[in-house]
Amino acid sequence: MRAFWEIFCTVVDNYGDAGVTWRLARQLVAEHGQRVRLWLDDLAALARLCPEADVDAARQWQVGVEICRWPVHWQPVEPADVVIEAFACRLPEAHVAAMVDRRRRVLWLNLEYLSAEDWVGGCHGLPSLQPGGLQKFFFFPGFTTDTGGLLRERGLIERRRAFQADAVARADFLRSLGVQACPGERLISLFAYENAALSSWLEAVASEGHPTLLLVPEGRILDDLRRWLAVPSLAVGDGQRRGALRVQVLPFVRQEAYDRLLWCCDFNVVRGEDSFLRAQWAGRPLLWHIYPQADGAHRDKLEAFLSLYVEGLPPAAAGALQELWRVWSAGVAMGPAWSALADQWPELRAHAERWCARQAARPDLTAALVQFYADWL
Structure with missing residues (x-):
């Protein structure tokens, strides 16, 4: 099934946040045939990892991924089928409202940081009821079978x-x-x-x-x-x-x-x-x-x-x-x-x-x- 995914990421820890979401976006496109839009608030960090990226472009495509600068003043866009807020970044309120209003329901995922702590397995996949009837699910990468696994490309x-x-x-x-x-x-x-x-x-x-x-x-x-x-x-x-x-x-x-x-x-x-x-x-x-x-x-x-x-x-x-x-x-x-x-x-x-x-x-x-x-x- 081909779905539309969007990933939101605020770059906090140097290149790690951009690095994880960029790998994920590329793999969704290359290995699963998904459509992906990646929102980043720091395109300079991405350009160190992908030198072809244009740090001045509001919107661009690299290896099949749509990359958008996350603007300070949000302009409304149609939400995707799956919306990922990476590492507990805060989605624009207007975008959350658009997710509520969308005729086709939206899967909202909070992709967490990687951890081996015991409590992670018990929280992985849990829902959190949000205003407007939306559900947000917590998705935890991890090293054990009760987590979401680790980023790894085929082969x-x-x-x-x-x-x-x-x-x-x-x-x-x-x-x-x-x-x-x-x-x-x-x-x-x-x-x-x-x-x-x-x-x-x-x-x-x-x-x-x-x-x-x-x-x-x-x-x-x-x-x-x-x-x-x-x-x-x-x-x-x-x-x-x-x-x-x-x-x-x-x-x-x-x-x-x-x-x-x-x-x-x-x-x-x-x-x-x-x-x-x-x-x-x-x-x-x-x-x-x-x-x-x-x-x-x-x-x-x-x-x-x-x-x-x-x-x-x-x-x-x-x-x-x-x-x-x-x-x-x-x-x-x-x-x-x-x-x-x-x-x-x-x-x-x-x-x-x-x-x-x-x-x-x-x-x-x-x-x-x-x-x-x-x-x-």
Whole structure:
């Protein structure tokens, strides 16, 4: 069934909000043949992920998705069959009124942030009665069978495994970013928020006997990195060496290229929600820099995911991983935790692939949304 979907998104967390909704919109069109209109209040964020996007256009089409700037002063439009407010953004009141008046009823979904907390499964799919007789349903992405699943395109894992098995393809891709990896060099990607723990971690990596290449896309962590390197500035293409550690700054790349960067690396440090999930699909050990919240709520989310993720790991490996994530999130010294993790590397690498395969065996989020609409009808 071909339906008309519209997705509303206010960009709060840098590129994560735009990244998730852009992936969802593209997948609805490409894999399910749906018509999609994406409302964004910050087209500049989208343009970093999709360079073809015109930041000045009020309305445009990219890869079959209609993209509209969410105006400050709302102009009435006909509501879609399915209206998604992403991450609890507030729909224009006039649009909600139009949804009430529409002859064909509208499915209203609140697509929530990704979380592994226990309460998520109990709230997924619950309705909330709204004025005018509308019902809004809460749709929770998640890692368990009682949630809506995870964003994953068709054939993603197979493409990733084929790429990782092809040394020539990996080298060609890295060269396209200006990167020439040396034989035997461990590759680590770093995309994170500012973090006081960075210097202690990099000191530990630089003092190891194993040569490491740290690939750092443009982002908020660059100032911390510059201070540790004691250089006046860092720009795309710049490279520095400290001990066994070689550092190179990369351009901010589109989503598809970022996936391949993660696939190239042995260890990925990621942030937010979108890159966090893409690192899991890479099937490699990772470190998550969860978005810090003033009330400390991020710590509960971190612990909930860790509890789920380490299931099946031997105690030593589970403990090493948990400790590294906790000290990184707390911004405290990383050296001992990094050394402990290194001792568990083979087990953690095998576990990352097992985790990926287990999550990929479940229906993906976009398919679950389409099925939810069909069942609702």
